[in-house]
Amino acid sequence: xxxxxxxxxxxxxxxxxxxxxxxxxxxxxxxxxxxxxxxxxxxxxxxxxxxxxxxxxxxxxxxxxxxxxxxxxxxxxxxxxxxxxxxxxxxxxxxxxxxxxxxxxxxxxxxxxxxxxxxxxxxxxxxxxxxxxxxxxxxxxxxx
Amino acid sequence: xxxxxxxxxxxxxxxxxxxxxxxxxxxxxxxxxxxxxxxxxxxxxxxxxxxxxxxxxxxxxxxxxxxxxxxxxxxxxxxxxxxxxxxxxxxxxxxxxxxxxxxxxxxxxxxxxxxxxxxxxxxxxxxxxxxxxxxxxxxxxxxx
Numbered sequence: 001x002x003x004x005x006x007x008x009x010x011x012x013x014x015x016x017x018x019x020x021x022x023x024x025x026x027x028x029x030x031x032x033x034x035x036x037x038x039x040x041x042x043x044x045x046x047x048x049x050x051x052x053x054x055x056x057x058x059x060x061x062x063x064x065x066x067x068x069x070x071x072x073x074x075x076x077x078x079x080x081x082x083x084x085x086x087x088x089x090x091x092x093x094x095x096x097x098x099x100x101x102x103x104x105x106x107x108x109x110x111x112x113x114x115x116x117x118x119x120x121x122x123x124x125x126x127x128x129x130x131x132x133x134x135x136x137x138x139x140x141x142x143x144x
Numbered sequence: 145x146x147x148x149x150x151x152x153x154x155x156x157x158x159x160x161x162x163x164x165x166x167x168x169x170x171x172x173x174x175x176x177x178x179x180x181x182x183x184x185x186x187x188x189x190x191x192x193x194x195x196x197x198x199x200x201x202x203x204x205x206x207x208x209x210x211x212x213x214x215x216x217x218x219x220x221x222x223x224x225x226x227x228x229x230x231x232x233x234x235x236x237x238x239x240x241x242x243x244x245x246x247x248x249x250x251x252x253x254x255x256x257x258x259x260x261x262x263x264x265x266x267x268x269x270x271x272x273x274x275x276x277x278x279x280x281x282x283x284x285x286x287x288x
Contacts, residue, residue, distance in 0.1 A: 048238050048276055061230045063237040070230035086205045086214035093207040094192050132192055 004029035006067075008052035009036065014064040015052040018071055025075035065092070091136075094129070101125040148173035150211075152196040153180065158208040159196040162215055169219035209236070235280075238273070245269040 004022070008015030010033040022029045034042055034051065043049055047062045054060070054067045061067055069089065072078035079085040101121045108114040137144065148166070152159030154177040166173045178186055178195065187193055191206045198204070198211045205211055213233065216222035223229040245265045252258040281288065 047280060048241070049272065050241075056227070059227070061227075061234050063234040065237055066230045066233035069233060070226055073226045073229075082214055082217045083200070083203070083205075085217075086210045089210035089213060090205050090207040093209055097192070097194075128193065136191060 001027065002057045003055075005032060005055040006030065006052060007032040007034065007055075009034050009039070017064065017068045018052060018054065021068065021071040021075055021077065024077065025071075027075065094132075098125050098129055145171065146201045147199075149176060149199040150174065150196060151176040151178065151199075153178050153183070161208065161212045162196060162198065165212065165215040165219055165221065168221065169215075171219065238276075242269050242273055 004027065006015065006018050006022070006029055008018075019031060022031075046053055047060060050062065052064055052067060053062045054070070061070060069078065069085075072088075073085070079088050098121075102125075105114065105117045105121050108117050148171065150159065150162050150166070150173055152162075163175065166175075190197055191204060194206065196208050196211060197206045198214070205214060213222065213229075216232075217229070223232050242265075246269075249258065249261045249265050252261050
């Protein structure tokens with residue numbers, strides 16, 4: 001079995017999906033967690049200036065979605081063929097569209113603006129997205 | 145060979161990569177281009193409210209990156225194994241990080257703010273990114 005080393009911050013964020021994949025597969029790995037005060041000194045060692053990064057027998061791949069897709073495929077969670085993989089990637093990316101809207105709500109400090117943005121995000125973002133998810137699940141006809 | 149139908153706007157945007165993949169592979173497909181005035185009536189027919197969408201023998205997959213990755217794999221441009229695929233996805237996503245910065249420059253109307261944003265985007269966005277690309281290409285040691 002290859003030697004896996006995952007480097008991320010001591011957070012869930014963009015690293016937790018990979019950790020969950022290791023856990024689900026029962027595959028041991030080095031779970032390296034960089035504390036925020038160490039980050040300034042380590043950033044330039046990363047390939048793109050970001051974490052997470054995954055090393056597989058010393059070879060590095062970066063970008064959380066590239067890492068997650070790779071691990072999912074290695075561990076049998078990436079679909080039984082390329083079509084299933086494409087549909088999985090599609091669903092992951094469909095969730096991304098809501099990210100910036102949620103982020104704007106999260107960082108807004110003014111309480112009344114925050115309430116307004118929350119409502120807008122639910123009505124224009126979350127509700128249509130969840131309706132589409134539901135419809136897509138029904139079309140699949142297998143419950144997931 | 146399966147029957148491919150790609151639906152997008154009459155633009156490059158998020159559809160052109162898939163068209164280029166068909167072209168490179170020499171694979172025929174229906175190149176359906178929705179004009180902007182038709183879009184309002186067609187949006188609710190799409191799975192997520194966005195284009196492009198790809199149909200393969202009538203089965204649909206959406207989200208441009210899912211489509212592009214699928215076609216690349218089908219046509220032999222997706223890497224010779226899962227590791228190469230992961231590295232390809234990594235490079236594609238590394239380019240994404242610059243997207244929002246470029247978009248902000250593009251939509252800014254005020255000329256002096258636009259100039260300021262352009263400089264900032266070059267210094268803090270493009271230059272570090274291209275330096276990282278160059279380093280990464282050197283590390284690969286094969287010229288690409």
